[in-house]
Amino acid sequence: MSQRQVVQVFEQYQKARTQFVQMVAELVTRPQNIETLQNAGVMSLLRPLLLDVVPTIQQTAALALGRLANYNDDLAEAVVKGDILPQLVYSLAEQNRFYKKAAAFVLRAVAKHSPQLAQAIVDCGALDTLVICLEDFDPGVKEAVAWALGYIARHNAELSQAVVDAGAVPLLVLCIQEPEIALKRIAASALSDISKHSPELAQTVVDAGAIAHLAQMILNPDAKLKRQVLSALSQVAKHSVDLAEMVVEAEIFPVVLTCLKDKDEYVKKNACTLIREIAKHTPELSQLIVNTGGVAAVIDCIGSCKGNIRLPGIMMLGYVAAHSENLAMAVIISKGVAQLSICLSEETEDHIKAAAAWALGQIGRHTPEHARAVAVTNTLPVLLSLYMSTESSEDLQEKSKKAIKTILQKCTYLPALEPFLYDAPPNILKHVVGQFSKVLPHDSKARRLFVTSGGLKKVQEIKAEPGSLLQEYINSINNCYPEEIVRYYSPGYSDTLLQRVDSYQPIIN
Amino acid sequence: MATLARLQARSTFIGHQYYFRNSVVDVFRKKEHDAAVKIQSWFRGCQIRSYIRYLQRIVVVIQKWWRGYLARKHYQLIVKLAYYTMKMNIYNAMAVRIQRRWRGYRIRKYCFNYFYLKEYLRAVSETNDTIREALEEFADMKEREEKKAELEREEKKRDYQARKMHYLLSTKQIPGIYNSPFRKEPDPWELRLQKAKPLTHRRYQVKPTRSVQLSSWLACTSARSFPRSEFLPPIDRKPCQGPFRDIAEVLKQRYKPLEPTLRSEEPINELKAAREDLRRQEWTKNIHDNMFLPFSSYHKNKTYIPSMHSSSKYGPNSLGRQCFRDENPKKWICDKDFQTVLPAFDLFSKYGKLYSKAGQIL
Secondary structure, three states: OHHHHHHHHHHHHHHHHHHHHHHHHHHHOHHHHHHHHHOOOHHHHHHOOOOOOOOOHHHHHHHHHHHHHHHHHHHHHHHHHOOOHHHHHHHHOOOOOOHHHHHHHHHHHOOOHHHHHHHHHHOOOOOOOOHHOOOOHHHHHHHHHHHHHHHOOOOHHHHHHHHHEEEHHHEEEEEHOOOOOHHHHHHHHHHHHHHHHHHHHHHHHHHHHHHHHHHHHHOHHHOHHHHHHHHHHHHHOOHHHHHHHHHHHHOOHHHHHOOOOOOOHHHHHHHHHHHHHHHOOOOOHHHHHHHHHHHHHHHHHHOOOOHHHHHHHHHHHHHHHHHHHHHHHHHHHHHHHHHHHHHHHOOOOHHHHHHHHHHHHHHHHOOOOHHHHHHHHHHHHHHHHHHHOOOHHHHHHHHHHHHHHHHHOOOOOOHHHHHHHOOOOOOHHHOOOOHHHHHHHOOHHHHHHHOOOOOHHHHHHHHOOOOHHHHHHHHHOOOOHHHHHHHHHHHHHHHHHHHHHHHHOOOOO | HHHHHHHHHHHHHHHHHHHHHHHHHHHHHHHHHHHHHHHHHHHHHHHHHHHHHHHHHHHHHHHHHHHHHHHHHHHHHHHHHHHHHHHHHHHHHHHHHHHHHHHHHHHHHHHHOOHHHHHHHHHHHHEEEEEEHHHHHHHHHHHHHHHHHHHHHHHHHHHHHHHOHHHHHHOOOOOOOOOOOOOOOOOHHHHHHOOOOOOOOOOOOOOOOOOOHHHHHHOOOOHOOOOOOOOOOOOOOOOOOOOOOOOOHHHHHHOOOOOOOOHOOOOOHHHHHHHHHHHHHHHOOOOOOOOOOOOOHHHHHHHOOOHHHEEEOOOOEEEEEEOOOOOEEEEEEOOOOOOOOOOHHHHHHOOOOOOOOOOOOO
């Protein structure tokens, strides 16, 4: 055998390995192949190939492993149990950028499934290596690494803290400033994942100076980047007043409103979420949003979309209105009530309806003026029907009941109250009658109208327990009228009259 | 003396007289005495009573004055107090009146200024309108930009199409398909074709070798940037000349899947194969039965159970394996270990390196 023939054997072997790994990496992309591959024991075959002498084979093996681990958590667990992670981590520091990317992909795919798997990655010391790779020159590597870090941090506060302790935040902030859109996107999402768990973590992100850079990118034309940026800002702002003020101080305000007009639905949703997270903290911040016209923009945004995208906007209106009566009035004059009542009637999902009911309750609970504004849009019957409906969820029933109660307790707009006398359950009827008993003694026109519209008759028909609050209200309504009228409208009065006719002795002269 | 004698003569008489008179008086003596006592007691009683009355009158006067004095003093105090409270009440009422006015004024002026509130709400609605307008404008602008870009893309595509279909241009002799002689005007495509420059023949480009260039280096963003070797043969193979069947047909015939009969489709050893399959599945899926736990702390909880041999307190006997020495250290002559006397056998240590080429690396 000549030397050439010997070499040929090796060449063949190498070619076969390459082809095998490449084919496996291709096959794994289809979900229907996974079962077969798993049954064929692909995991145990790929593991030695990670240590292959040829870099291409290593990388492609890592890629295939990553795709496998990406598929479901059982496979990810198998990767962890197969002791593959230490190898990956070790070679992550040593190898070239392609391998780094592939290794980061595997780590990401494993980490994404559950906190335990992410913890396993942290335990094998991957974080330090990943953070070192974040300083790499290649944007692709940085992107993959930032992605992996984001997936690790996403699960809970401890993992997030581990990522922060490894020193990832300043480097991620640097990554945001890179020119590549994809890298920016993923770094912003990683920052969002880190800061979402606790105020301290958000504070570390703020301390690294992320807010200024994030705020600059709101006007970026790329929709996906905008999504991540807005979500990161809202995750920072949600924790405390100070953080929210920091976000506001980055002069996001008139700019963010343009995102509410964006084509992309999720950009809209995240922008609404950001505004909501800022508005919920203090009346001053809400006032600021109102003054910049944020409420009108949000209301328009609610009008322009459907379903879950609306939810943060609806909640934002509720939060703003809850702070003070002036702010609630601002929501009313921005035509927020009409929009909310549209949401209430046309949405199909219960939780959105519940949010709209809650927001309406917050708007209407301040003064009679507010309650009137809510009542004239004819929302109260809708709320009542939601409360009475058996199909509504418990939360929706609870929220609509509370909204009805708070609005009714302030409402002096009698035409809206009147229908409630006929079809409200006793626990709500109490409040309605109470409102009548407060208004009628002082308003002669209303007294007259109350009789002619049949309200008085209905009140006489109500069965109240003697001594209860309801009975007291009924008595005070009755006291507004002459006794004959009250008696005339009492049920059974005609019978007594007839009885009197029967028992009357005609005077015959 | 005569007198004396007269007197003496009269003394018996006097004695009688005395006795007689005394007895007369004695009859009334008691009565008189009682009367005298009565008179005296009455008189004295009157006297004392009048005296007491006098004293009482005096006492009343004194008490009247004293009590009047005290009462006047007390009354003065009460009046003063009442006056004071009345004064304070009036003051408070006045203060409340002032405060009411002032607070109302201040609140209305600075906090709940109705006009200010109106103004504010008006301003808010104005801001809302402007913002709505601005946003509308912004959205319009975006829309327009989008549309423009879309149009440009379309135009470019059509230009390319025109260049590609340039051969459809009508010539002097033959009208092209877009220039029907039965129509009054040529199709707009005709004009476009006239303007377009025909595509040059595509030359086969020599692909650069798989060396990593800076441009591709920076652009590697997805999994596509992983290096692969080209393993697919070139597709555009020339068809063979001759009366041969279509190559696709031949290939289809050749790689047609086997269609076994129903009987042979079910293998004989199906049960066995299924069992085998099940076992294999179990082997691949079920890595071990324990619940998955984080790795770092799991092993710490396990207690180390030493094996029975190594836990024996007597220990293994090292005699004859480590050194040839007596077990009892008291019998040793020196404390040092034995030294190796003979040198290593040179020849054997180079075994496999000198004589044979078996281990040689190519």
